[in-house]
Amino acid sequence: MQTNEQLLSALPADSTLAGRTAVVTGSSGGIGEAVARVLAASGAEVLVSGRDPERTRAVVDSILAAGGLAHPLTADLTAEPADVRAFARDAEAALGGRVDILVNNAGVYPGSRTADVTDDEMQALWATNIRAPHVLVARLAPRMAERGSGAVVNIGSWMARVGVPYKALYPATKAAIEHLTRAWAAEYGPRGVRVNTVAPGATDSLGNAKNADLLVEMAKGTPAGVPVRPVDVAHAVRFLVSDEAALVHGATLDVDGGIAATRLR
Structure with missing residues (x-):
């Protein structure tokens, strides 16, 4: 099975999203x-954002090297709403004044058992996982609706619908995102803006690097048998923002290897 980086490095170029900004x-x-890399490979002009300027720039450079279009913008989404709105404004400007696709991916998942969650962790979960997506949708979705087209994809989690004894608040924020997806689909869908969620499973990503062994064990009990790769999630996002998903509104697409829907043992 190819690794995430192998697949990203060999992405075929296509024009599925040509002319769109993300x-x-x-x-x-x-x-x-x-x-970001998958959307760019399909022709979208992408605004890459992160808290670390060097890492953000490195992703942009990888997209440019592959022949895509991308711009960096440093952002801390735990900031106050006014700052997040300023980020949205600057992102629009970098993309020529128009955002066709918004992917609310930024998220934090600190904390463990309820009594051990600190006040700072609680505030970070609320600010990043719920408040920032709400502010960005409130700023960008109406502009999409004025044009009669657009797509928003929120990144959720398989944990949103499964109670576990070792983490309560993070899954609650993702359950909230699933509901916001449905509400925003009802609010903006009639005006041409589709809103959906992709819910990853146990994902072999940078943020989970220290839990790599645990991810492997969790995945053994799924039909897929292996952890989810970030590129698997990205392909689902690309589908949902493409014209192929024209009648998909308010849905949650699980890309989790079957962890939320099945039990093999």
């Missing part, structure tokens, strides 16, 4: 990087 939050690594 903002991908938290795209300086992991799932967000894969989404």
Whole structure:
């Protein structure tokens, strides 16, 4: 089975998203990087954002080297709403004044058992996982609706619908994102803006590097038998923002190897 990087390095170029612009939050690594590179390979002009300028620039350079179009923009989405709105404004400007695709990928997942979650962790989860997507949709989706077209994809999690004893607040934020997806689909869908969620499973990404062994064990009990790769999630995002998904509204697409729907043992 090819690795995530092997697949990203050999992405075939196509014109599925030619002429469209995309903002991908938290795209300086992991799932967000894969989404940015896959969308760019399909012709989209991509705004790559992250907190680390060097990592953000490196993703842009990889897209440019492959013949795509991309721009870097450093952003901290735990910032106050006014700052997140300023980020949206700057992202629009970098993309020529128009955002056709918004991928709310940036997220944090600190904390463990309920009594051990710190106040700072609690605030970071709320600010990054719920408030920032809400602010960005409120700023960008109405502009899409004015033009009569656009697509928003929120990155959720398989944990949103499964209760586990070792982490409660993070899955709750992802459950909220699933509901926001449905509400935004109802609000903006009639005006041409499709809103959907992709829910990854146990993903072999940069943020989970220290838990690599645990991911392998979790994946053994799934039909896929292996952890999800970021590029697998990115392909699902590309489908949902493409014309092929024209009648997909308010859906949650699980890319989790079957972890949420099945039990093999």
